[in-house]
Every structure is written in C-alpha cells, then in structure tokens.
Amino acid sequence: MTREEVAARVVGVTAQLFAMKPSDIKESDQFTVDLGADSLKSIELVAAYEDEFGLSVKEEEALKVQNVGDAIDFFHRLLK
C-alpha cells in the first residue's frame, strides 16, 4: 500500500471519529492539541485504525504517535 493510500484511510478514520470533514484534517494536526483527543479518544482511535487496516499494533508504540502524519508513517511502515 502506498503512503498516499494509507494517508487517505488514516484521514478518513480520523475524520469519522472526530466528526470532521477529511479535508479539514492536516498531517501536522496533533491529536491532543489540534483535534482535542484525550486519553479515552486515543484508545478508540488506535482501535479504529487497527480495524481499518486489519492489524493489531503494539500499544506502547501506538501511544507514542503524536500527530496525523506520524500515524500515516506508523501504519505505512507496518503495512510494507
């Protein structure tokens, strides 16, 4: 899967969870500061990404991800 394909799906999942338009989400958006994710939302977000890509990720690694771009890179790496 190309990075662009991963990016489209990460942005799609993120937009759905935060009830936003995909076009309003930028790669630089931080989950906490910009999108307003708290610890509870972070768990749901990781679960939603896992569901989207059919993967089970290491939580301790996933929780280090700070922004949308990092999440795209994280899943792009895993899906290579």
Place this chain on the structure above:
Amino acid sequence: MPSGNLSEQHISQLERQGCSADDWRLVTIASGSDLSRINDVHFSGTVSVGNPSGTRTVDGVELPCGLSHATIADCTIGNHVRIANVGSVVAGYLIEDGVVIQDVGSLSVAPGTPFGNGIEIEAINEGGGRGIRIISDLTSQAAYLQGALRHNPEFVKKLSSLIDTKVSAAKTEKGVIGKDARVLHCGSIQNVMIGPAAFIHGAQSLREGTIASCVEHPTEIGEGVQATSFIVAEGARIDNSVILDKVFVGQGVKMGKGFSAENSLFFANCEAFHGEAVAVFAGPYTVTHHKSTLLIAGMFSFYNAGSGTNQSNHMYKLGPVHQGLLERGCKTGSFSYLLLESHIPAFSVVIGKHFTNINIPNLPFSYIHEEQGVSKVIPGMNLFSVGTVRDGEKWPKRDNRKGPVKRDLIVFDVFSPYTVEKMRRGRDELLALSESVPKEKAFITYGGLQLNRLLLKKGAKYYSLAIKRYLNAKVTDRLKESLTRERDWKRAVASLIPSVALTHSAEWTDIAGLLMPRDRLGEIEQHVINGRIATYDQLLATFQSSYDQYPELEWRYLYDTFLKEYGIRPDGMTMDQALKAIDEWEQASSSLHGMILEDSKKEFASFARIGYGIDQQEQDRVKDFEAVRGTAETNGVVQKLANEGAAIPRQRAEFESLVASFSTT
C-alpha cells in the same frame, strides 16, 4: 494518714481549702498525699483519690497534679492525676494514673452503659436491612460479615449472638479514662470510654461512645467535634467540627474540616474531610477530601472520591432502597454522579454523570465515562494508567496504624486472584462478543453502558497482557526461588506443588480489604453456624489464619490457573516451558510498562503546560513549567518507571542463566 479514713484534721484542712463532701466517710485519699493539692472540690458518693504528687503538662505549661474547682462523684482516681475547672461534674469514672482533665463542662457515666457497643449502623443500604452492630474491637472483616452476608438467616442469627456477648461484656458500672489520657477544654462528655494516652481537646459534645487509644498510637479528638453513638479506634484523629452520628471510626483514620457522617463505618486509614457520608461502608483507604462530596449507601475500599462526587437515586417509590458497590481501588472524578444501584468493578475510574444502573463486575481497571449524556466504558484502560501504579505503591507505605494490633486485615496487591480472575472472565466475555457482534454495529450495550465494538478486542488484549504478566511473573518467581534452593531440576520443580487445597480455587472475594477464596468464607459461615467458631475472638483468629495463608492460597490459584491458561502444571514444568514463561512475562511486562511510561509522559506534554508562564514567550513558558513541574527526564516517578522498564530484559537474562545452569549439571 490511713487510706479510706480521713482524720478530722485532714477533713478540716480540706474544708479550709474550700472542699466539701456529701459524706466524708466515703472519701479516701492515698496516705502520705499532699492535701494542699486538693482545693475547692466537692466529693459526692464514693470517691477514692490516689497520690496527687507530680506535674502534668497542659497547653505547654507544666502544672501541678491535684484536684481543684471540681465536683467529683463516684470516681476512683489514680496517682499523679490533675483535675481542674470542671463546670458540672466528673462522675462514674475510673481515672487511671497520669490523667489530666481540665476545663471540661461535664464528664459523666451512667452505670451499665455499653459505651457505643451494640449500636446498629444502617450502612450500605440506606433503607436498612444490613445493620452492622459496632463493638470496640470491630474489624472490617467482622463488619463485612454482618452487613454483606444476609443470605443465610441462621448465620446472621449466630453471628449476632457472638456480637451480643461482646456487647454484654462492654457494659460496666464505671467508665474508664486510661493512663495518661488528656481531656482538655471540652463541653459535655457523657457515657464515653476513653483509652490510654487519648488526647481530647476542645470537643463540643461526645455521647455514648468509646475512644479506644494506646500509648503507641494515641487517638485524638479535637476542636468542635460532636459525636453521638460512636466508636473510635486507636490512632484515629478527628478534629475541626466533625459531626458524627452512629459512626464507627477505624484505626489510623483522619477526619476533619467539618466532615459529617451518619450511619457509616470507616476502616483503617480512611481520610474524610469537608464532605458528607450517609449509610456508607468505607473499607480501608477510602478517601474523600472535598466539599460537596456526598457518599451515600455504598460499599467502598481503596477509593478516592473527587470533589462533588455524588451517588443517589431519588426516583425511588418504596423509600430510599438503593445501594451501591464500588470494588476496591475505584476513583470518581470531579462532579461525577452514579445512579444507584450500581456495581463498579475494581480499580475503575468514573468520569461524568451516569443516569443508568451500571453492572460490569467482570471489567476491572475500566474507564467509565460520559459523552454527550451517554455512559460509555473502555475496558481495561486503567491497567496502563500511571495513577494505578502509584496507588498500588502508596497504600502499603501509608499504613498509618502504629498500635500493636492491626485490626483490619489488608492484602494490598493490585493484581491478585481476585482481580486477575475477573480479568479472565472479562477477557473471555469480550472475545465472545467480538465474535458475535456484526461489524456494521458500532456499539453494544453492556452492563448498562455503551461499549464501542472496536474496543471488544482491545479490552480483551489489555486483560490478556495483564493476565500473562501476573501468571508468568509469579510462576517464574516461585520457580527461581525453588531453583536457588535445589540443585536438581526435577526436585526444584516438584516443590511447586501447592500446599493447600481449594475446591473452587478461581472463586475469590474481597472481605473489606482481605482477599480470600470463597471456599474459605463458606467454611467460616458453616463454622459460625455449627458452633466451631463460638466466640468473636475465634472468628477473628480464623480471618487471621486466612490472611497468614494468603501467599499459599494465592499460589493454589496460580497453579490451577497456569494449568488452565497454558496446559502446564508448574510442578512438571520443563526447562523449555520455563523459558517460554519468562518470554511471555517479558513481552507482556514490556508492553504494559511501555504503555504506563507513555501515560506518565503525558503529564509533561504541551497541553500540560497550559496556564504556565502567563503572558510570556513560549521559551519562558516552558522554563516556568519546568521550574514547577520538572521534566519527564527529571521526574522521579517517570525515571523509576524507566529504570524498571530497563530492568525487564535483565531479569529475563538472569532467569535464563539460572535455568541454563541446570541444563549443564
């Protein structure tokens, strides 16, 4: 001067010093006493006075012992006692050596009073039906039996008769003010037993109660306290206008700042300030510090109530019949509300207001939160909260009890057969649901809460990690111990056979701090019914025995559960299986540890700096934050976690090396 017979000369001297008596023949003063130390005292009834020599310290000033400006009725007074300025009367007391009573309105006992023993506290259920009778050596376990086990009327009756015996024994003709106790600047004290070294100062009104105390851990009752029908255990401190009505206060409890409670019990190391408690069974380490916090009709332990916490159900039709159970280790956030009845699982966090009856006992370590009025649960999320780690470490360190007898038996373990078995059940339920819930369904309703379908597998995964870590840590630890003792693998492994038998080793219960197999609790019930436990002290001894056996009982659980989870009997474990166990432990530990570490670092993230460096540039904001909060790199808790994480591979290597040493012998 012969004791028991004051001479005319002595009586004359006492009368010249302003003393009088209903009948001087009933007054005795220890021979050789300095009578000049007895002034302006009226003796009523039979009064015996010890030697008033020496001094006592009052408000920081050393003052002479003796009796002055007081009416004393039917009292036996020891040596080196100071009684001064009693407004009304000191009556009906055995006052032991070294006691100070000064500036007290009245201090009296009616013959035959039980001093609060036998008072029934209507806790747990506000509508009653779970009455717990308090006695001066009540333990959280004995209270739990009375309040929580109502299913067997025969047991209830027999248990009640054990308490009856204690209550009868507590009734005496005289009250006691124990050695070196101090009662200063108080209002009215009526029918109150006061233990050795107790310090009562400025209390407004104390009626029908016992203030147990010991020299190792004196009990303190301070300014403005009003208490009726109460028992306070050793080492408790109650001050600043606390109001108690039908309340038991356990060892090492702290209460103050206007807290009020009725029909409630507080066991070891509870802390209660500002708020209110009604019909509460506060097991060990229940903490409520803030105003507007109402704890009502519930059972708690190791609980932290945030400001404005409230539980109630005023939609009832048959009276206030509700009750709630928050298992050990729960926290309720600021202004959280729980509709009772509810059953909140162990070590869970409640955030927001919940107008649904929650019942999720098999989802411990969960976050229960509210989103736009909908109550939701994230199973297992509190497993990787740094707060849970900190709580588990702080409780044993904060055991405030200094007396020789620690009445409430407490197993502090966060991970135990009790919580791990619940996680196993929770994991299996979540996995089963994840298989059955269709993908199109975003949410399911579970125990009154909305549960995101995506979190079914996630919660099961968190529980699996914690179960793996617990089982493999305990089994490899035990094996390590055994391998260190024995130089033969088979003998070392064979010694892992449990020494105790349990019919249902997976069934555990939390008896207000004491974790024990339900089999054992069942035995206690039977023994109370059949008379093998015939006294209250025998009941306590049985609990003590279960407490002492906890490591072996836990091992029984571990042995059986390891077999269920991995199909391996620890006492027949091969070296390869042992190495697999340490591998499982390392993976689970590293993963959970990494999550906890990440959680702890959030305390230093950019959003945590909001409000720091007011009206300053970003660089100075960061500096201001670091000056106050430090950094993740300097914070003691984070660093401790980091060091523990770094130690995990080392522990694995040590274990592998130990196992390898057996393969070469």
